[in-house]
Amino acid sequence: MKRYISEKKRKIFLVVSIVFWVLFWWTMSTLIKEKLFLPSPFSVLRALVFLFPEEEFWSSIAFSSSRVVLSYSFSFLVAVVFGVFGGLSEKFEILLSPLVKAMRSIPVASIVILVLLWVNSRNLSTVVSFLVVFPILYESVMSGVKNTDPLLIEAADNYRIIGYRRLRYMYLPSVFPYLENGIKSSLGLCWKSAVAAEVIGLPLHSMGSKLYEAKVYLDTPSLFAWTLVIVVLAVIFEKLAFLLLKTIKRRVMR
C-alpha cells in the first residue's frame, strides 16, 4: 500500500492519537465516576508512583522477567534444533506434528491448569510460555529450512558442502527471515502467557500474583498500573530482542 504521510508526520500524528485516547479514557472515567470500574489516568499514575519505592515491586518484576527470558531462550534453542531436523526429515516432522498441533490448539488456560498438576507454581510460567512459544518458533525454522531453494541444495550436494558449512551458508540465510517473523509473533505471546500462568498459579513475588491481589482487593488503579508495567516491559524486551537480532543478522548475512 502506498503511504501518503511522511515518516515524521506519522510520528507526530501518533503522539496526537495517544493523547486523544488518554483524554478519551479520562473523559470516560469522569463520566463513570467510579474508580472501581474505570479509574482515571491520574489515579493509575498515582498507584504507579506508590508502587515504585516498594521492594516488592522490583522483585516481582525481576522474578517474572527472569522467567520469561529463561523460558524464551530455552524455547528458542529447542525450536532451532528441532526445526532444522523437522525441515530436513519429513519423518521427524510427522513424528512431532501431533504434539506441535496439540500445543498450538489447546487453550492457554487448559495448559496452565494441566501443567500446574505437574510442576510447582514457581516454574509454571516457564513451562507454559515454552508450550506457547515453541510451536511458533519451531514452525518458522522448519519452513525456512524447507523453503531453501532445491536448486541450491543440488549444487551444495555436487560441491560437497556438508555439515556445518551447509547449515551456516545454505540454510541459515534462508531461515533467517522466517525466524524473524517467528520471533515477532511469539515474543509478545511469551509475556502474555507467562502472566496468565502466574495469575492462575500465584507464585509468590510475581507480577501475576500482584495482578490477582489487585483484583481481590478491588484495587482497580493498581490493576491498571501493573498492566501498564507489563506492557512496557514486553515492549522493552521486544526492542532489546530486535536489537540483538539485528546484530546477529549483520554477522550472519555477510
Added chain:
Amino acid sequence: MKVNIKKKAFGTNVIFSDFSLSIKEGVTSFIMAPSGWGKTTLLRIMAGLDDDFEGSVDGKSGNNIVLFQENRLVEGISVLSNLKALGVREEECIDVLSHLSLYEDRYKKVSELSGGMKRRVALSRVLLLSGDRYFLDEPFTGLDDDCKRETALYVAKKLSGRTVVVVSHNKEDSLLLGAVDTLVLGE
C-alpha cells in the same frame, strides 16, 4: 567416457533416442547445439545428476563438478561467503576472485551484483573445487565480449589437463576455451 542413451523422455516428450557420444579424458570437449536441443539434459546425464533414462554412462565415477545453467548462489550473503561455503582457504578464494575481476566486490552481497558478475562468482566456485571431471553449462552467460575472453582464458588455464565438458549454443566459446573436440549437434 562413453555415453549411450537409448531413450530419454520427459513424459511423452522424447529428448534422446539411440544417442551416443564419447568424451576424451584430460582435455576439453565442446558440445554445441541450438537452444532447446537438450544440452542441459545431456550434461546432467553425463555428470550423473540424472539417472532417469534408458542406457548407460561409462566412466562417470568420481567427483564430477558441475557449473549449472543457473547460477545457484546464496543471494543474501557476500561473494566471499559463497566461496567460503566450499571449505577452501580464503587466500585461494581471493586469488580466483582477483583473476575474474571480482576482488573489489568480494564483500558485496550476491543480490547486488549484475548478471555477468554472478556468473563469474558461480564459475569461481567451480574453479575452486578439485574434481575428476568438470561439466560447464553455458559458462559465459551474461558476460560481455572483453570479459568473456578474459574469463575463458583463465578457465582454460585453471582447468588445463582436466577432463572438461562444455555445452553451449555459442561456437565462439569453443575457440576461447581451446577445446580439443568440438561436436556440433542438432543441425
